[in-house]
Amino acid sequence: MMNITIIDVAKAAGVSPSTVSRVISGSTRISAATSKKVKEIMEELGYHPNAMAKNLVSRTTMTIGLLLPRNADEAFLDIFFPEVTRGILSQANRSGYDLLLKTGMTECEEVEAVTKLVKGRRVDGIILLQSRNKDAVVRFLHEEKFPFVLIGRTPEFPDIMTVDNDNRQAAYDVTRHLLQQGHTRIGFVGGPLEMVVSSDRFEGYRSAMQEAGIEPRPDWYHIEASKLKDDGYRVMSMLMGTPERPTALVVMDDLVAFGILSSLSELGYNVPQDMAIFGFNNNPMSPVSSPPVSSVDIGVYQLGYTAAQALVGALKGQPQERRRTIVPHRLIARESSMHWISPKS
Numbered sequence: 001m002m003n004i005t006i007i008d009v010a011k012a013a014g015v016s017p018s019t020v021s022r023v024i025s026g027s028t029r030i031s032a033a034t035s036k037k038v039k040e041i042m043e044e045l046g047y048h049p050n051a052m053a054k055n056l057v058s059r060t061t062m063t064i065g066l067l068l069p070r071n072a073d074e075a076f077l078d079i080f081f082p083e084v085t086r087g088i089l090s091q092a093n094r095s096g097y098d099l100l101l102k103t104g105m106t107e108c109e110e111v112e113a114v115t116k117l118v119k120g121r122r123v124d125g126i127i128l129l130q131s132r133n134k135d136a137v138v139r140f141l142h143e144e145k146f147p148f149v150l151i152g153r154t155p156e157f158p159d160i161m162t163v164d165n166d167n168r169q170a171a172y173d174v175t176r177h178l179l180q181q182g183h184t185r186i187g188f189v190g191g192p193l194e195m196v197v198s199s200d201r202f203e204g205y206r207s208a209m210q211e212a213g214i215e216p217r218p219d220w221y222h223i224e225a226s227k228l229k230d231d232g233y234r235v236m237s238m239l240m241g242t243p244e245r246p247t248a249l250v251v252m253d254d255l256v257a258f259g260i261l262s263s264l265s266e267l268g269y270n271v272p273q274d275m276a277i278f279g280f281n282n283n284p285m286s287p288v289s290s291p292p293v294s295s296v297d298i299g300v301y302q303l304g305y306t307a308a309q310a311l312v313g314a315l316k317g318q319p320q321e322r323r324r325t326i327v328p329h330r331l332i333a334r335e336s337s338m339h340w341i342s343p344k345s
Contacts, residue, residue: 004047013041024049064092064311065123067110067137068103069130075103078255079283080300081129084151087304088127095312097124110137118146125311127151127304132194149311151303152196153324161314163307163325165298167197170329171204171250174278174296177331178248179212181338183276186214187246188221189235189256198223198252201280205250220246236263248276248337254283257293261336277336291335299327 006024010017015038022030023038030038041047066088068075075081085101092099100123104110114137117123125147131138131154141148142157149161171188178186188205191198202223209216219242222235235256239245251257257279264275271277271291279286282297306325314320 004045006047009038009041009045009047012045013038060124061122062096063098063100063123064088064308065100065102065114065117065126067114067126067128068101069110070103070105078253078281080253080281083300084129084304087301087306088308089304090301091305091308091312095308097308097312107132107136111140114140118144124315125149127307127311131196133196133199147311147314149307149314151307153200154196159323161310161320161323163303163310163327165303165327165329167200168204168207170280170296170298170331171201172208173204173329173331174250175205175208177294177333178250178276178278178337179208181248181276183248184212184214185220185244185246186216186248186250187239188216188223188250189260190221190223190250190252193223201250201252217244219243236260236267240264240267240269246275248272249278251277251279254279254281254286254293254295257295257336258283258285258289261289261291261293271336272338276338278333282332286332287334289336294334294337295332297330297332299329302327 006017006020010020013020015034019030019034020038020042023035042049066085068081085099089099100117102113102117104113114126117126118141126141126149128137128141128148128150129152131150131152133154134156135154138150138154138157138160142160149163151163153162153164154160175186186205186209188202190202193199193202202221205221206216220239222238236259239249249260251260257277260275260277261271264271269275278294278296280296280298281300282295283293286293286295306327310320310325
């Protein structure tokens with residue numbers, strides 16, 4: 001079958017090839033009637049404009065960059081990353097944008113990946129999935145004045161576009177739930193405090209404890225857990241050997257909570273009788289684990305969808321009413337955190 005060219009379209013439509021080019025690039029110099037006619041001929045002949053050529057004319061790639069803060073093998077073990085990507089992709093596709101994924105195991109690798117995207121003009125805008133305190137990637141994009149949206153927040157640049165949960169409030173709510181169940185020795189398992197989401201959740205946990213007149217002991221919280229299930233085993237081997245060990249845990253991620261469940265079972269402990277657990281992200285396995293794991297539904301899909309929506313709006317020059325959008329969270333209490341009975345003194 002012969003390839004259809006722009007000249008064939010022009011002849012069939014009775015216009016010049018330059019007019020067809022202007023229609024393809026979305027030029028406002030072409031009347032609505034002519035544009036409609038040319039597009040109908042393109043459809044009829046099965047002509048598909050060359051994307052690279054179109055982008056050269058319009059000076060846009062119609063592509064959004066997405067930075068995964070770890071390698072793909074690790075990232076997609078955690079439900080957060082495929083689910084947030086699904087939300088981003090849904091809105092991007094609806095708006096006519098493709099998605100380009102880049103990864104970085106370290107902050108230096110992330111900066112390098114983003115620099116190549118920006119300097120090479122490979123994308124029109126970028127979505128970041130997390131931030132550190134004094135984040136070099138955020139600083140680079142801010143200085144370059146390159147369009148981007150951060151899923152999270154950064155104290156250093158309050159003027160950038162962000163989509164986030166109120167992570168302090170979420171962790172506060174979880175801790176209050178455990179206090180209401182009768183626990184007073186509540187531990188916290190989280191990531192490095194240089195990550196803003198980790199520090200926000202730790203502050204929410206500590207605030208609820210102090211409000212209840214309890215000062216969390218350093219041996220009740222473990223700050224450095226990764227989001228991999230195996231980390232749960234390492235955490236429990238440390239916490240369960242602690243004098244006056246915690247009887248309940250606020251856990252940053254359901255994947256780590258699953259590792260904690262397995263470890264407790266091997267050590268002969270029962271959940272929630274010996275240790276109550278409340279996680280985050282509402283993993284699809286949480287309702288069917290044994291016991292079902294209590295979790296915070298942070299609206300992962302909505303985080304991604306809203307971030308893409310904000311970025312596309314900015315790329316189209318639409319006025320941004322809010323620089324920061326908060327996606328509501330919801331506590332889902334299941335068996336792992338309920339009906340605990342305080343041991344008699």
